[in-house]
């Protein structure tokens with residue numbers, strides 16, 4: 001037990017926490033009448049909204065959508081089915097849904113200069129499964145980063161329960177990471193590809209992209225080597241889709257990628273959804289993998305929200321993404337100056353929205369995460385590439401990960417990054433009372449209640465919208 005949480009050991013280094021239900025019972029979450037559950041649930045939602053108005057949200061995979069996107073999420077689209085392709089649906093009642101989906105496809109094509117897009121995958125995980133299904137067979141070899149090196153659970157081996165191994169039966173071999181550069185090591189990757197080819201186990205799929213993704217991956221440098229051994233080159237843009245759309249990261253389709261997968265809610269500021277970008281020559285197999293392969297309903301309210309977010313990206317994306325990157329560099333510098341071991345200092349810490357900090361001087365990532373949360377600063381613990389070798393695991397890793405997408409959307413700029421770094425220092429280095437820091441965080445936060453980089457923002461970012 002850690003505190004009041006029982007530990008469930010799932011694998012070598014992934015240990016998850018489950019809430020203690022007895023605790024919930026004591027706090028009165030289990031109630032006698034249906035109406036009490038109903039009222040309590042709505043009350044919890046409102047409390048969440050009230051709390052988030054006051055926090056500094058620094059989770060790198062999160063963002064805040066505009067009021068228009070939230071409006072789309074509350075529409076009747078979320079109650080409908082539209083299996084198939086616009087104009088060729090398996091369901092009636094789709095005339096407006098079809099038009100929105102066609103607009104969505106158009107906007108995504110424009111933003112990413114993509115020949116073909118499928119906007120039906122409902123999440124990043126499902127988008128990766130669509131690509132695995134379209135381009136590989138179970139038993140094929142896929143190369144990707146390991147999870148401690150920034151790879152996502154969708155790229156994980158079977159023994160870790162990762163999607164690639166456990167769900168699609170892929171044999172995962174790792175792309176080597178240069179720990180200092182925090183990027184894929186090109187020479188060692190080439191050697192590993194050649195070795196696999198010599199052993200008759202050439203990779204069928206390369207998966208670039210990561211969940212810790214501070215620097216553009218060497219797609220251009222490695223695409224040809226992968227293509228020569230017969231591999232498809234895919235790029236998981238879950239984290240950096242917004243940065244790519246804003247034109248300030250890399251451009252994987254031009255650098256040799258055959259397919260790109262999206263999450264629409266990380267640096268791209270839409271609702272939670274997915275998508276696959278590719279070339280016309282791969283359209284049929286991707287469409288078939290999506291439907292009937294992976295998707296029945298495709299969360300049409302979210303699709304409408306993605307469409308709105310894409311229009312916002314087209315108009316404001318360049319300005320927003322450049323500010324995201326300026327903010328992450330400024331936050332990295334401000335934390336570094338205050339004594340934090342922000343990695344990749346020699347490269348300006350990051351070229352994306354994300355920072356990785358070795359926190360071992362001050363404690364473990366899990367404890368630090370909890371301490372900051374007490375002061376209303378929301379970050380997440382993260383494995384460092386060398387953590388497993390040093391005996392650390394997911395519960396108390398050596399790192400924390402910070403992202404600047406959401407605070408940028410709230411209108412913060414470089415000078416606010418200084419203030420945030422100071423709050424973090426007061427909690428972790430000065431060990432000031434969390435309550436005291438929290439009240440200052442709340443006062444700081446009052447000025448940032450609107451969503452920026454959107455057409456309309458009459459409703460506040462975290463305002464609870466009641467339509468009962």
Ligand SMILES: *Cc1c(COP(=O)(O)O)cnc(C)c1O
Pocket residue numbers: 061123124125126128151152154209210211236238239262263264273274
């Ligand atoms: C977040 C993430 C995903 C999964 O995205 P969901 O939309 O949450 O399913 C996939 N790949 C990477 C690299 C990610 O970081």
